[in-house]
Amino acid sequence: MEQELINIPMVVDMPYRFAAGCYLARFLTELRDNGKFFGIKCPNCGRVQMPPRIVCAACHVKNGEWVEISHEGTLMGFSIVHLPLTDPTTGQPHKTPYTYGIVRLDGADSFIEHFIEVEPDIAKVWVGMRVRAVLRPREQRTGDLNDIQHFAPIGEA
Amino acid sequence: MTERVAIVGVAQTRFSPKRAEVNVGEMAYEAIEQVLQETGLEIERDISNAVSCSHDIWDGQTISDIGITDVIGGHLRTEEKMAMDGATAVYYGAIGILSGEFDCTLVLAHTKMSQTNRNIVNNTAFDPLYTRMLGFDFTSAAALQARRYMSVYGISAEQVARVVMKNLGNARHNPVMHNGRDLSLDEILHAPMIADPIRSVDVAPDTDGAVALILASEERAKKISASPAWILGLGTCYDAHYLGDRDLADCMALEKASAMAYRMAEISEPRKQIDLVELGDEFSYQELLWMEGLGLCGRGEAGEMIESGFTASTGELPVNASGGLLGGVPVNVAGLNRVAEAALQVMGRSGVQIPDVDIAVAQGHSGFCGQHQCVVVLGREARSR
Amino acid sequence: MKRKVAIIGGGQTYHASRRHDVNQGEMVNEAVRAALDDAQMTMDDVDAVLLGNMEFFEGCHMTDCWLADATGAYGKPGLKITTGGTVGATEVVAGAHHVASGLFDRVLVIGFEKQEEGDSSAILSGVAHPLYGRSLAGAAVGYFAMMGASYMQAYGAREEHSAMVAVKARQNARKNPYAHLKLDITIQDVLASKMLAYPIRLMDMCPTSNGACAMILADEKTAKDRCKKPVWFRAAETAHNEQFELTWRDVTTTKPIFSRVCADKLYKKLGVENPAAFFDVFEIYEPATWAELVWYEDLGLCKRGEGFRLIEEGKTEINGAIPVNPSGGVLSTNAIGATAMLRVWEAALQIRGDAGEHQVPKDVNWALTTAYGGTNWTVMTALSKEWED
Numbered sequence: 001m002e003q004e005l006i007n008i009p010m011v012v013d014m015p016y017r018f019a020a021g022c023y024l025a026r027f028l029t030e031l032r033d034n035g036k037f038f039g040i041k042c043p044n045c046g047r048v049q050m051p052p053r054i055v056c057a058a059c060h061v062k063n064g065e066w067v068e069i070s071h072e073g074t075l076m077g078f079s080i081v082h083l084p085l086t087d088p089t090t091g092q093p094h095k096t097p098y099t100y101g102i103v104r105l106d107g108a109d110s111f112i113e114h115f116i117e118v119e120p121d122i123a124k125v126w127v128g129m130r131v132r133a134v135l136r137p138r139e140q141r142t143g144d145l146n147d148i149q150h151f152a153p154i155g156e157a
Numbered sequence: 158m159t160e161r162v163a164i165v166g167v168a169q170t171r172f173s174p175k176r177a178e179v180n181v182g183e184m185a186y187e188a189i190e191q192v193l194q195e196t197g198l199e200i201e202r203d204i205s206n207a208v209s210c211s212h213d214i215w216d217g218q219t220i221s222d223i224g225i226t227d228v229i230g231g232h233l234r235t236e237e238k239m240a241m242d243g244a245t246a247v248y249y250g251a252i253g254i255l256s257g258e259f260d261c262t263l264v265l266a267h268t269k270m271s272q273t274n275r276n277i278v279n280n281t282a283f284d285p286l287y288t289r290m291l292g293f294d295f296t297s298a299a300a301l302q303a304r305r306y307m308s309v310y311g312i313s314a315e316q317v318a319r320v321v322m323k324n325l326g327n328a329r330h331n332p333v334m335h336n337g338r339d340l341s342l343d344e345i346l347h348a349p350m351i352a353d354p355i356r357s358v359d360v361a362p363d364t365d366g367a368v369a370l371i372l373a374s375e376e377r378a379k380k381i382s383a384s385p386a387w388i389l390g391l392g393t394c395y396d397a398h399y400l401g402d403r404d405l406a407d408c409m410a411l412e413k414a415s416a417m418a419y420r421m422a423e424i425s426e427p428r429k430q431i432d433l434v435e436l437g438d439e440f441s442y443q444e445l446l447w448m449e450g451l452g453l454c455g456r457g458e459a460g461e462m463i464e465s466g467f468t469a470s471t472g473e474l475p476v477n478a479s480g481g482l483l484g485g486v487p488v489n490v491a492g493l494n495r496v497a498e499a500a501l502q503v504m505g506r507s508g509v510q511i512p513d514v515d516i517a518v519a520q521g522h523s524g525f526c527g528q529h530q531c532v533v534v535l536g537r538e539a540r541s542r
Numbered sequence: 543m544k545r546k547v548a549i550i551g552g553g554q555t556y557h558a559s560r561r562h563d564v565n566q567g568e569m570v571n572e573a574v575r576a577a578l579d580d581a582q583m584t585m586d587d588v589d590a591v592l593l594g595n596m597e598f599f600e601g602c603h604m605t606d607c608w609l610a611d612a613t614g615a616y617g618k619p620g621l622k623i624t625t626g627g628t629v630g631a632t633e634v635v636a637g638a639h640h641v642a643s644g645l646f647d648r649v650l651v652i653g654f655e656k657q658e659e660g661d662s663s664a665i666l667s668g669v670a671h672p673l674y675g676r677s678l679a680g681a682a683v684g685y686f687a688m689m690g691a692s693y694m695q696a697y698g699a700r701e702e703h704s705a706m707v708a709v710k711a712r713q714n715a716r717k718n719p720y721a722h723l724k725l726d727i728t729i730q731d732v733l734a735s736k737m738l739a740y741p742i743r744l745m746d747m748c749p750t751s752n753g754a755c756a757m758i759l760a761d762e763k764t765a766k767d768r769c770k771k772p773v774w775f776r777a778a779e780t781a782h783n784e785q786f787e788l789t790w791r792d793v794t795t796t797k798p799i800f801s802r803v804c805a806d807k808l809y810k811k812l813g814v815e816n817p818a819a820f821f822d823v824f825e826i827y828e829p830a831t832w833a834e835l836v837w838y839e840d841l842g843l844c845k846r847g848e849g850f851r852l853i854e855e856g857k858t859e860i861n862g863a864i865p866v867n868p869s870g871g872v873l874s875t876n877a878i879g880a881t882a883m884l885r886v887w888e889a890a891l892q893i894r895g896d897a898g899e900h901q902v903p904k905d906v907n908w909a910l911t912t913a914y915g916g917t918n919w920t921v922m923t924a925l926s927k928e929w930e931d
Contacts, residue, residue, distance in 0.1 A: 005562045005563060007562065008285060008286055010285050010289075010601070012281060012601040013277075014214065014217065014273065014277060014278070015273060015274055015277065016217040016272055016273050016672065017271075017272050017273070018180070018217060018272055018672045018673055019176070019177050019178070019179060019180050019269070019272065020180060020673050021178075021179050021180025021181075021182065021183045022178065022179060022180075022183060023183070024180065024673060024674065028673070049786070050786075051674050051786060053182065053227060053786070054182060054183050054186050054227075054228065055182075055186060055227050055228050056227075057226065057227035057231075057232035057784035057787075058232055058233070058784075058798075060199070060200040060201060060230055062190075076692075076791070076792045077688035077689070077691060077692045077788075077791040077792050078688060078691055079684060079687035079688050079690075079691060079739040079740050079741075079742070080737075080739065080740040081683075081684065081687070081738070081739040081740075082736070082737050082738055082739060082740075083683060083738040083739060085663050085664075085667070085683070085684075086661060086663060086664040086667070087664075087667070087677045087678075088664045088665070088667045088668050088676055088677070089672075089676055089677040090677070091664075100678065100684070101688065102688060102788050102791055102792070110786060110787060110788075111787075111788045111789065111791075111792075113675055113678055113788060114678065115678075122740055126695065127691065127692055127695045127696075127792075144673070145673075145674055145675055145677075145678075146677065206780075212597065212603065212604075212624075213596065213597050213598045213624065214597055214598065214603045217668075217672055218668060218669070218671070218672060219596065219598045219626070219665050219666065219668035219669045220596065220624070220625065220626035220669055220915065220916050222625065222782075222916075223669060223785045223916055223917050224671070224785065226782050226783065226784050226785060226916075226917070227784040227785065231782040231784075232782065232783060232784040233781050233782070233783065233798055233800060233803045234780075234781065234782065235779070235780040235781070235782075236780070236782045237623060237625055237632055237636075237780070238623065238624055238625050239621055239622060239623045239624065240597065240604070240606075240622050240623070240624040241606075241621050241622060245621050248621070249621060249636070252639055252640055252643045252645065253639050253643075255544070255642075255643035255644065255645065256543050256544060256638070256639035256640075256641075256642035256643045257543045257544035257642060258543055258639055258642070278603060279603075281597075281601060281602060281603040282602075282603040282604045282607065282608075284602065284608045285601065285602060286565060391645070392619065393619040393620065393621065394617065394618065394619055395591075395606075395607070395610045395615040395616055395617065395618060395619075395620055396610070396616070396617075397610060397611065397616055398607050398608050398609075398610050398611065409617070410617075413617065414619070417619065421645075523604065523607065524604050524607035525607075528607050528610070529606075529607060529620075529621075
């Protein structure tokens with residue numbers, strides 16, 4: 001006799017309230033209030049890390065100097081996404097297709113990952129492309145990376 | 158290659174109900190920075206590897222040691238995370254050194270209980286097929302165990318209340334604890350009931366904090382510290398999971414974990430040979446139950462033992478002179494704090510120092526109703542094994 | 543290490559996209575029984591049980607406690623490790639340390655994931671920092687897609703090279719009865735499959751599988767007394783990587799990278815100068831085709847930028863000079879908690895000559911395994927047939 005297999009559906013809702021901490025809090029408030037990007041410099045190796053954080057992982061020393069970072073940078077990697085992946089912070093899928101990539105902002109050693117506002121066509125986007133951050137208007141900024149709407153290409157495609 | 162491992166450095170953040178001004182990494186770094194400074198050790202030059210102890214669900218991040226890799230010196234180096242109560246991190250770290258692969262290990266435990274809801278997190282520890290939908294959390298499960306234990310052995314509510322009175326009183330003198338208070342038995346017995354017989358004062362409060370220890374092989378330990386705390390014995394054991402598969406008044410897992418640790422440490426008469434115990438009193442009745450599981454007295458005798466004052470800080474065998482978990486220690490950090498407090502006593506550096514602590518025992522547990530148990534025996538001298 | 547350690551047995555489940563017929567414990571127990579049978583032991587012979595599993599994937603906190611009966615941990619010492627994709631390998635290393643310490647003679651290590659019981663890609667996105675980038679939801683596909691785009695642009699590789707890796711993996715998997723995706727595919731099939739995130743197509747990506755793997759590690763005496771073909775655990779190295787830094791997606795980076803750093807450390811430990819000649823078989827952790835090409839380079843099997851030539855020339859096929867993933871690899875089976883352990887177990891099978899149809903047709907004395915997970919972490923192990931004194 002066929003045995004009935006039982007599946008138990010369950011949604012686990014986990015509420016969290018994350019503390020940004022000293023370093024990220026300053027980064028996010030500068031972004032929200034002044035539309036500025038900040039990185040932090042390691043006193044030993046000199047690399048400018050974004051987002052700013054307490055320790056340089058490579059040197060094991062406390063990071064020191066705050067450095068303002070440009071809104072312009074270079075696209076170091078990208079992809080055009082066709083799979084509607086779920087955003088874990090909302091439980092909703094992103095609208096596809098969309099382009100996202102990693103950008104090295106001028107002055108920073110870290111890459112920032114974000115949406116690239118460009119036609120989702122492999123001919124229109126490449127590694128090395130120059131891009132600029134487009135921020136949401138001040139009243140819509142909340143102190144989150146989504147305060148950056150996207151990155152847009154500078155100059156001709 | 159070494160036969161012996163010692164704790165050479167101990168650092169704890171001040172435990173607090175809510176550390177809103179730091180994130181997980183920054184909080185952990187407070188303890189890490191402190192332990193490195195006090196031992197004079199440097200990550201790249203001196204530390205072989207790092208072992209951290211936390212849970213994705215408490216941290217709110219998948220593979221949550223990602224959040225501390227940079228501060229713990231894990232970048233391009235050996236780092237691991239285990240998801241048990243913090244005492245097991247010492248057990249695991251020591252095994253790594255005894256294997257000969259490592260000679261100096263940084264151990265860390267961290268939890269920010271304030272960032273989430275303990276009832277919901279606890280509930281996910283119950284299996285999704287049979288028990289979870291009953292809405293259990295650790296407190297309600299503990300209430301079942303407390304009632305069972307008390308009724309089988311005739312432990313009274315007053316005897317359990319004495320645990321709260323003693324530990325919160327002790328916590329007042331311990332600089333890291335935040336929940337120290339002087340309460341009378343009457344006040345304790347009339348505190349708001351949460352899940353009978355467990356009242357609000359019977360539960361270790363929500364706390365944020367981190368603890369960092371450094372373990373070293375014998376050869377390294379002798380160079381780093383003049384008075385390390387030697388690890389003489391280690392033991393862990395799992396009990397059954399489903400509440401109905403166990404008699405909750407039993408503590409098989411703790412008895413076996415203790416037996417393993419005591420055999421290594423050559424302890425045959427725990428009550429006589431042990432000078433101090435730091436155990437995991439996540440709920441007050443557990444202090445009495447674990448005392449029996451640790452062999453400090455016979456089954457059902459812990460109530461009388463606490464009544465007699467035997468386990469007071471001024472007594473023959475102080476239990477939780479630190480204030481215990483009731484004094485305010487985060488979940489998961491709990492066992493590492495127990496080991497830290499015991500180590501500080503053996504090293505002679507405790508803020509609540511008991512004189513002449515030669516052998517100390519630390520105990521931690523993971524899972525509801527102490528399903529997994531871990532026992533660590535520490536000593537002032539390195540015995541031969 | 544203080545004592546010699548051998549792998550004396552192991553087992554795995556038949557990995558699948560659906561295992562509605564078992565719950566997590568029952569699935570794990572299949573692997574545990576298979577390992578005990580293989581080692582000709584009972585649970586009474588086992589001194590400790592170590593489990594690896596990522597609690598968010600199935601939404602179960604403390605799975606080691608829940609599954610204490612299925613894993614055999616009841617009444618025994620043990621613990622749970624959770625380092626993500628590398629956890630299966632970390633378990634093996636932890637088991638080896640348990641045995642080497644002298645405190646335990648026989649240790650059972652288990653890795654598993656029942657991925658259908660959670661939302662895997664949402665949870666993988668949970669790897670990102672909650673306040674910096676998590677909502678972007680790149681998941682694994684995103685990470686490797688960027689790497690692939692970077693690789694093609696930097697070195698002139700083409701999508702066909704990625705397809706060659708996909709074909710090798712699934713054709714190898716057809717020779718492995720336990721593998722999840724046994725597909726009789728061609729390069730054209732891969733290039734015609736659905737684009738997920740440029741340039742990663744459906745067939746370029748690993749599956750999400752339900753499966754478990756278990757292995758038994760033992761001391762020398764047990765190995766010599768009770769095991770006909772012990773496989774010696776010779777060395778391991780781990781390298782983690784800080785959060786926030788996304789550099790591996792740019793393949794031209796000159797920053798020290800976890801995979802190269804770890805390989806260098808391991809080779810130095812063993813005195814290896816030419817890994818392609820020293821090791822007879824490789825089981826590497828390639829969640830996507832492009833990752834395999836980059837692993838060839840990071841492991842020093844070829845020069846930087848030449849990885850795609852290795853696959854083009856067929857060198858990494860089962861009967862090639864440098865066989866990589868004869869088991870079908872991660873591209874064919876990915877039950878996250880088990881996957882890194884499967885690399886070690888499959889390598890052990892190769893050394894024993896027990897890999898059946900997917901056995902590499904040469905004398906296998908040394909094997910290398912890698913793992914991948916977290917924010918670019920790895921654990922590498924080296925196994926050998928003999929212990930030459």
